[in-house]
Amino acid sequence: RKRDYWGIRMFAIYGLVGLTLILLSFFFSVFGIKIPYFSLNQLFVVGYWLFFDSLDFKLNKTSILHKIKRKHILLVYLVFIGVIIGLFSDLIGIYLTDLWGWYYLGYSLLQQILFYIRGLIFGYGVPILMYYSAYRVFLTIINKEIKTFGEKIVSKKTEKRIFSYFGLLAVVFLLLGLVILPITFEFHDFLLISLMFLGLFFILEYVEYKRNEKSLLKDIVEGRWRPALAVIITAVLTGFIWEHINTYNKTWTYRNFPFQHIQLFDVPLVIIIGWIPFVVIYLSFYRAVFKGKDKLW
Numbered sequence: 520r521k522r523d524y525w526g527i528r529m530f531a532i533y534g535l536v537g538l539t540l541i542l543l544s545f546f547f548s549v550f551g552i553k554i555p556y557f558s559l560n561q562l563f564v565v566g567y568w569l570f571f572d573s574l575d576f577k578l579n580k581t582s583i584l585h586k587i588k589r590k591h592i593l594l595v596y597l598v599f600i601g602v603i604i605g606l607f608s609d610l611i612g613i614y615l616t617d618l619w620g621w622y623y624l625g626y627s628l629l630q631q632i633l634f635y636i637r638g639l640i641f642g643y644g645v646p647i648l649m650y651y652s653a654y655r656v657f658l659t660i661i662n663k664e665i666k667t668f669g670e671k672i673v674s675k676k677t678e679k680r681i682f683s684y685f686g687l688l689a690v691v692f693l694l695l696g697l698v699i700l701p702i703t704f705e706f707h708d709f710l711l712i713s714l715m716f717l718g719l720f721f722i723l724e725y726v727e728y729k730r731n732e733k734s735l736l737k738d739i740v741e742g743r744w745r746p747a748l749a750v751i752i753t754a755v756l757t758g759f760i761w762e763h764i765n766t767y768n769k770t771w772t773y774r775n776f777p778f779q780h781i782q783l784f785d786v787p788l789v790i791i792i793g794w795i796p797f798v799v800i801y802l803s804f805y806r807a808v809f810k811g812k813d814k815l816w
Contacts (some may be wrong), residue, residue: 531573531577533569533572533573534569534570534572534573534574534577536566536569537565537566537567537568537569537570537571537572537573538566538570539566540562540563540565540566540567540569541562541563541566541567541570541760542566543562543566544559544560544562544563544566544764545563545764547559547562547768548764548765548767548768549767549768551767551768558637558638558641558770559764559768559770560638560641560642560770561641563761563764564641564642564645564646564649565645567649567653567757567760567761568645568646568648568649568652569584571649571652571653571655571656572584572648572652574652574656575652575655575656575659578655578656578659578660579655579659582652582655583597583648583651583652596808596809597644597647597648597651597805598640598644598645598647599644600644600647600801600804600805600808601643601644601645601646601647601801602639602640602643602644603804604643604647604800604801604804605639605642605643605644606639606643607715607719608643608797611711611712611715611716612712615700615711616707616708616709616711616712616775617708617774617775618708618709618712618773618774618775618776619771619772619773619774620772620774622638622770622771623635646801647801647804647805649757650753650757650798650801650802651801651802651805653753653756653757654749654750654753654798654802657749657752657753658745658746658749661745661748661749661752662745665745665748668743668744668745668748669739669742669743669744669745670742671740671741671742672739672740672741672742673740678737678740678741681740682724682725682728682736682737683728685721685722685724685725685728686721686722686725688721689717689718689719689720689721689722689725690718691718692714692715692717692718692721693714693715693718693719695714696711696714696715696718699711699714706775706777708775709775709776709777716796716797716800719800720796720799720800720803723800723803723804723806723807724736724737724803726807727803727806727807730807730810732806732807732810733806734803734806735747735750735799735802735803750795750798750799750802751795753798754794754795754797754798754799755791755792755794755795757794757798758790758791758793758794758797758798759783759784759786759791759794762786762790762791763784763785763786766784766785766786773787773790776789776790776793777789
């Protein structure tokens with residue numbers, strides 16, 4: 520009993536530490552306070568993860584941090600997945616389109632490399648931990664509060680037939696992206712990144728299907744819509760908070776998104792909505808790599 524007591528207390532403390540880091544990142548951003556050799560995104564990402572990880576542990580008696588404590592290499596795998604998603608995103612968003620830019624101009628080549636590595640780790644790598652933890656918290660709450668939500672869309676036979684073509688569908692979307700790449704038209708960049716991310720999403724769905732894993736689309740067509748609702752809440756809340764903090768001391772900016780002028784507290788609504796498929800990619804990648812010992816979808 521004493522061991523359980525101290526375990527619960529420890530997790531309550533690190534959840535408070537996480538909340539403190541979130542508030543500090545907001546405070547420093549509002550007042551333009553810089554920390555030498557340190558990014559404010561590091562405060563936010565680590566704080567957000569610790570806060571929701573502690574809630575996850577309280578609700579489910581386990582969390583991703585617990586898994587990492589038992590198997591340290593898991594942290595490396597997870598961050599690596601996030602980095603791969605980051606490289607894929609930046610390849611499209613910076614080099615193939617003009618949706619966001621390279622932010623390290625004016626620095627030496629070595630500094631640009633070091634800053635970009637830090638950005639990959641804390642902008643794309645470590646955030647997989649906070650997306651996963653926040654999603655599990657919201658899914659647990661939704662499962663407790665909403666007993667039934669959703670309607671079956673297709674039969675099992677039709678579902679199997681559809682999912683067997685997802686690999687081909689992924690290739691089609693990726694090829695369409697390559698076809699329109701050299702063509703210039705309004706919202707070209709937005710359409711291109713949408714096609715490429717759809718291609719990646721269907722690749723992950725196909726991998727999950729072939730491994731007999733649950734997937735987001737599988738849950739939706741079978742009438743289990745609570746995971747989708749949890750994803751939406753996780754993405755919208757996380758995206759809005761992080762994007763709003765960024766408006767005070769811009770680390771990144773967006774351009775060439777449709778309807779970007781429609782904003783909520785200086786954050787474009789299209790960007791907030793765009794966080795939904797972004798978080799879906801992270802969680803789908805997690806399930807495609809790690810077999811379902813823990814409940815994700």
